[in-house]
Amino acid sequence: MANSAGESSPEERERGGYLREVWAELRKTVWPTWPELRQMTGVVIVTVILLGVFLGLLDFGLTATLAPLYTTTPVPTATATPSTGATPAVSPTPSATVSPSASPLPSASPTK
Numbered sequence: 880m881a882n883s884a885g886e887s888s889p890e891e892r893e894r895g896g897y898l899r900e901v902w903a904e905l906r907k908t909v910w911p912t913w914p915e916l917r918q919m920t921g922v923v924i925v926t927v928i929l930l931g932v933f934l935g936l937l938d939f940g941l942t943a944t945l946a947p948l949y950t951t952t953p954v955p956t957a958t959a960t961p962s963t964g965a966t967p968a969v970s971p972t973p974s975a976t977v978s979p980s981a982s983p984l985p986s987a988s989p990t991k
Contacts, residue, residue, distance in 0.1 A: 911919065
């Protein structure tokens, strides 16, 4: 049943009390002046720049230090070269040549 006497529910009183308390706490807050705000903002910007430079240098140093552990150097292979200066008859790397008429798949047409 609704209150006809204009009384509010406990939830409404609690909500209104909460908002009054929030407003009262905000009125107690000491806000910085414009010069203080500019000074604090400058401190934050300088701190961020210095931290960025420090982390960048740390990253560069660790990368340079640990890179040799993760990179592989090619192992030199011994290749036989004729002492006469002639070119070898067999190429050291096999090359696969495919003729244009050769088909890797069998023909689908039946043969008689």
